[in-house]
Amino acid sequence: MKSESKKRTFSTWIIFGVTVVVVFLLGLLAASIVDRRAEGEFVYKPKASFEPQETRNQVWGINFPREYQSYMKTADTTFRSKYNGSAMIDMLAVDPRLVVLWAGYGFSKDYNQGRGHAYAIKDVVNSLRTGAPKSAEDGPMPSTCWTCKSPDVVRVMSEKGVREYYTGTWASLGHEIVNPIGCADCHDPQSMNLRITRPTLIEAFQRQGKDITKVSHQEMRSLVCAQCHVEYYFDKSDKKSNYLTLPWDGGMTMEAMEAYYDNLGFSDWTHALSKAPMLKAQHPDYELYTMGVHADRGVSCADCHMPYKSEGGQKFTDHHIQSPLNNVANSCQVCHREETAKLIANVFERQDKIIENRDKLEELLVRAHTEAKLAWDKGATEQMMSGALTDIRHAQWRWDYAAASHGASFHAPLETSRVISKGIEKAQEARLKLTRVLNALGVVDEVPYPDIDTKEKAQAYIGLPAEKLKADKNEFLKTMLPQWVEAAKVRESGWKVTYL
Amino acid sequence: MKSESKKRTFSTWIIFGVTVVVVFLLGLLAASIVDRRAEGEFVYKPKASFEPQETRNQVWGINFPREYQSYMKTADTTFRSKYNGSAMIDMLAVDPRLVVLWAGYGFSKDYNQGRGHAYAIKDVVNSLRTGAPKSAEDGPMPSTCWTCKSPDVVRVMSEKGVREYYTGTWASLGHEIVNPIGCADCHDPQSMNLRITRPTLIEAFQRQGKDITKVSHQEMRSLVCAQCHVEYYFDKSDKKSNYLTLPWDGGMTMEAMEAYYDNLGFSDWTHALSKAPMLKAQHPDYELYTMGVHADRGVSCADCHMPYKSEGGQKFTDHHIQSPLNNVANSCQVCHREETAKLIANVFERQDKIIENRDKLEELLVRAHTEAKLAWDKGATEQMMSGALTDIRHAQWRWDYAAASHGASFHAPLETSRVISKGIEKAQEARLKLTRVLNALGVVDEVPYPDIDTKEKAQAYIGLPAEKLKADKNEFLKTMLPQWVEAAKVRESGWKVTYL
Secondary structure: HHHHHHHHHHHHHHHHHHHHHHHHHHHHEEEEEEEEEEEEOOHOOEEEEEEOOOHHHHHHHOOHHHHHHHHHHHHHHHHHHHHHHOOEHHHHHHHHHHHHHHHOOOOOOOOOOOHHHHHHHHHHHHHHHHHOOOOOOOOOOOOHHHOOOHHHHHHHHHHHHHHHHHHEEEEHOOOOOOOOOOOOHEOOOOOOOOOOOOHHHHHHHOOOOOOHOOOOOOHHHHHOOOOOOOOOOOOOOOOOOOOEEEEOOOOOOOOHHHHHHHOOOOEEEOOOOHHHHHHHOOOHHHHHHHHOOOOOHHEEEHHHOHHHHHEEEEEEEEOOOOOOOOOOOHHHHOOOOHHHHHHHHHHHHHHHHHHHHHHHOOOOOOHHHHHHHHHHOOOHHHHHHHHHHHHHHHHHHHHHHHOOOOOHHOOOHHHHHHHHHHHHHHHHHHHHHHHHHHOOOOOOOOOOOOOOHHHHHEEEEOOOHHHHHHHHHHHHHHHHHHHHHHHHHHHHEEEEOOOO | OOOOOOOOOHHHHHHHHHHHHHHHHHHHHHHHHHHHHHHHHHOOOOOOOOOOOOOHHHHHHHHHHHHHHHHHHHOOOHHHHHOOOOOEEEHHHHHHHHHHHOOOOOHHOOOOOOOOHHHHHHHHHHHHHHHHOOOOOOOOOOOHOOOOOOOOOHHHHHHHHHHHHHHHOOHHHHOOOOOOOOOOEEEEEOOOOOOOOOOHHHHHHOOOOOHHHHHHHHHHHHHHOOOOOOOOEEEEEEEEEOOEEEOOOOOOOOOHHHHHHHOOOOEEEEEEOOOEEEEOOOOOOOHHHOOOOOOOOOOOHHHHOOOEEEEEEEEEEOOOOOHHHHOOOOOHHHHHOOOOOHHHHHHHHHHHHHHHHHHHHHHHHHHHHHHHHHHHOOOOOOHHHHHHHHHHHHHHHHHHHHHHHOOOOHHHHHHHHHHHHHHHHHHHHHHHHHHHHOOOOOOOOOOOOOOEEEEEEEEOOOOOOOOHOOOOOOHHHHHHHHHHHHHHHHHHHHHOOEEE
């Protein structure tokens, strides 16, 4: 009996000991939980208050240092260069055929691969496309061209009114729009909730009977991007303003938007060689994204381009907006259990299969423009040319819809490939018609491909005064730009920031 | 002390009771495990032994009832019709343009959508393509045309020798080849291991330095299919045999196989209208499968087309080879956590995006053949035509590579789309050249599209004596076929089956 009682006492002690250890470990766990909460409190406690019109990203950054510091990485071009070549690529030098495709339009002057959001103002000011205005009334571009470049647009729109903002020259707002794309473009300054600040997106959905001010947070994580990453045009029907408008009334497909423009009789410009009434596609990124499998599975833009990140136990959205290929671990690999190298190879493979035919389509379009020019030179009439010119318009629209959309070959590879197939067919159809026109005018041999193997040769071929444009731009940068910067400095120095 | 001791006794009883219950449940579990083992023993215990040359699927089925019974479902055409329309579709009636594309070749006579493996013999015997031989030396087709239709091919090859099997007419082996595709095509009769029985696949890999007799079981689950589901041609270089050969020496891509054929100066036939030296693509299924993401992730043909199944606690491979769309739960949903309707919609969307352009390419090819015919009729010379005819050859190869491959639009959608883009470009290139040739011969207007909106009209357009072919076939089915069936019956009655 006694030894049994001893045994029982012994096992009671063991139970007691185990309990002590477990309770101690629970204590550690509780402490770590409390620790994280404390840090959370610390991070989200505003350090400063600022005025509602505040557009300086660095001021918002006082209260949101992690978001701001990660946003500022969009200025670091070495990240992009890892997979995309050097940070700012002169696309007209890489592919001089683009000069011919855009002959008569701004893009033939200057077209660089886009850099991070932090460069939005700098790059649009430096571009030859925006010209060299000498006064607020001067220059080739309308005020609407600022719309996607800066949170100052939101401020000016609320101060002047939307239609008034869309009225006037680009130069007339140069002193107003100075802070690059940033916090106020997507966030409400009071609640910090995501918000749509650009009327064009709200209006486009409204015309389809959809109210996007009442969608889920996950949808907002794409829609804030869709404020700018879409196809658009300038509605000039009031003969005064250039009202930024999305051609989505019939849908977002290549065909639906083309039908929209065709029905309007709209063209962005008349081609300098072929005289075709052309359309310029403006990065239909959101549109093509909606046609891909990631959108179909509910993945938002931010899920891959701004994935969640942890620092010091604090989860936040990485505001270093970039290619997911620079950040596979936090983007792709959240869902796809494959090695980084394999996933990147899968993306490149998709891109390669599309670029091959896109490249061929470019060549066919250069040929079509060149053949059309020869037909005009030989005395073709409007009537003889009209069928071929419509085909050229439609073929280049297909090419541009696929080529201008950032990441199209990954976002919706099959749709992009489908569009390019149709472009090839139309471009060749144009050339079939032109072959018959040229035959009727006595040209029986194949028209030689123009000598455009450098940007300089291509710009000379279309008669572009490149050197003059550059000289004028330099003058503008020396004289006009400093005045804009100074005016902005004076204005912003009046905005109060109160440290709490 | 006493009440404490009582408490201890009570808790000891509780522990005792819990132990009893747990041990009882363990006993139940053990019993269920033993039960399954017993069933396993029962299933895999052979009921009969048969001779090594045995090719009758129903005899193998005595020992493997689950595999055999599921295989026999390939005879049930209602399954296929669920997504693929009625079981046997006359593709020439659905799409009469095919008649023109194959003018001068067997496929213009008769081309049905394939049915299940159980119909392999029946459908090749009934096809107008195999003609109406009156004797063992008669008819349009060589013995090689049986190669993918029956396990009897394995037997005859081992009896006669491989090259000897490939020598002679199709009719000469009519009495030998009678059992449809089945067990012995893929399984070793002793070990039941998967095996490659068709020399052409082993030889093709051998020429690339690969020994596929030593690959993993998972690879075999695709390679047994690749014995037949590949692009092939008949090598006639010994002037005697039609040696079945895969054109893979330079790779499996569309371009690599085309280069292989071009280098050989090989063509399947000369087109009856355009006189172009044509290539017929023969279902390059395995090739396109290797270029898709499922192959990239190590998914085999059998994983989707013959997924594992459970019956009575026994796991086995479902031998009802069919579209995974008929069996989404056991195929797609093993990996993809999406609803059936969504997954099927995703497949259809891929197919639609490709079929649209494939369809356009067909129209362009009909136009090219028609325009070439007119050029010949107007007196074009070989020299004038040669460039256009090469383009037609290459364009139609691209179309056929994409169109003939079963499931291409799903297995490798982007590659398929890429190939069709290139086909469209080449077809239009041919038409550009033909437009110049026709102009030189005085034809300045567009050549009208032929009136081929029914199979009958299209066959009349290419000068095919359809009614005569059908009458001859009926005669063959009444006279020759019964002799083959009778001879087979006599032979097989000599094969011993011993019940154990």
